[in-house]
Amino acid sequence: MNQQPVDVNERDIIQSIERGFAVLLTFDAELPNPTLAEIAARTRYSRPAVRRILLTLQHLGYVVGTGTRWSLTPRVLTIGQHFAATHGIVEIAQPHLLRLAEATQESASLAQLDGIDVVYVARVQVRRVLSVAVDVGSRVPAHATSMGRVLSAWAPADQVAAVIDAGLPRLAEKTITDSVTFRQSLHDVRRQGYAVVESELEDGLLSASVPVWDAHGDVVAALAYSSTVVRITAERVVAEVVPLMLETSDAIRRDLAATPTTRQTLAPNSRDGFY
Known part of the structure; x- marks a missing residue:
C-alpha cells in the first residue's frame, strides 16, 4: 500500500x-x-x-x-525493531522468503518504496551478487531495480513523477535514463505482472520482482530475486523463477488476509532488542 x-x-x-x-x-x-x-x-x-x-x-x-x-x-537497531513489530508483513514474509531462496538457491528479498529509493525490509541472502553488501535497511535507486520498477508501476502518479524528476542517472550498461522509456517500462510491468531487470543497477546483475498484494488489493511490497547473468539468463528467470515468485507472493497475500488487522505492538516495558 x-x-x-x-x-x-x-x-x-x-x-x-x-x-x-x-x-x-x-x-x-x-x-x-x-x-x-x-x-x-x-x-x-x-x-x-x-x-x-x-x-x-x-x-x-x-x-x-x-x-x-x-x-x-x-x-539505533530498536527503530528497525519497532518497524518490524508494527508491520506484520515482515514477520509473515520471512518463512516464504526462506523457501523461495531454498528453491532457487539465490537471495530473496522484500522491499518497499521510500521516496525515490527502494528499501529492503526483509531478506534471505544466499550469496552476494552486488558489489556492496545488502541487508535489511539498505537503499537502492528505484529507477534501476526490478523492485523499484514493480513498486513504481503501482504507485500514485506523483511518486512516479518524483522518481523521474530526481533524475534517472546511468548506473550500469543498460540503465534506463529516458523518462518516456521508463514510463513505458512501468506500463509493461503492470501488463505482465512482474519485472525483470538486467545490468541496470550493476553490470551483470540480473533481478526479478513481483508485487505483493494485501487483502484490499493494494501493493504493499515487492518480492525480489537476484542473481547474475553468469549463472542464469533473463529468459530462464521468466520461465522458471517468476512462476515460483508469483506463487510465493500469493502465499504471502493469503497469510496477510488471515492475519488479524490489529498490528502487533511492543509492550511498554519490553527490552530494546539487545541484552
Whole structure:
C-alpha cells in the first residue's frame, strides 16, 4: 500500500528533530566513525549545532563519542525493531522468503518504496551478487531495480513523477535514463505482472520482482530475486523463477488476509532488542 504524505505546514515542522535525524543519517559505510567536523561538512550545520545534537543523541543512548570520533550504538537497531513489530508483513514474509531462496538457491528479498529509493525490509541472502553488501535497511535507486520498477508501476502518479524528476542517472550498461522509456517500462510491468531487470543497477546483475498484494488489493511490497547473468539468463528467470515468485507472493497475500488487522505492538516495558 502506498501511503500518501500528509500536507504539513512549515510552521509545524520541529527543526531540531529534523536536524537530529540528518545527523544520524550521516553514519554510513563511508563514514562509520565520523568526526564532528565531518558531520558538520556533510550536513552543512554549524559545528556548535552538531555538537549539541551529538551530545543529545549520546544522552539518549544512540551515539557514543570516543576521542574525536563518534559511532552509533546498538540502540539505533530498536527503530528497525519497532518497524518490524508494527508491520506484520515482515514477520509473515520471512518463512516464504526462506523457501523461495531454498528453491532457487539465490537471495530473496522484500522491499518497499521510500521516496525515490527502494528499501529492503526483509531478506534471505544466499550469496552476494552486488558489489556492496545488502541487508535489511539498505537503499537502492528505484529507477534501476526490478523492485523499484514493480513498486513504481503501482504507485500514485506523483511518486512516479518524483522518481523521474530526481533524475534517472546511468548506473550500469543498460540503465534506463529516458523518462518516456521508463514510463513505458512501468506500463509493461503492470501488463505482465512482474519485472525483470538486467545490468541496470550493476553490470551483470540480473533481478526479478513481483508485487505483493494485501487483502484490499493494494501493493504493499515487492518480492525480489537476484542473481547474475553468469549463472542464469533473463529468459530462464521468466520461465522458471517468476512462476515460483508469483506463487510465493500469493502465499504471502493469503497469510496477510488471515492475519488479524490489529498490528502487533511492543509492550511498554519490553527490552530494546539487545541484552
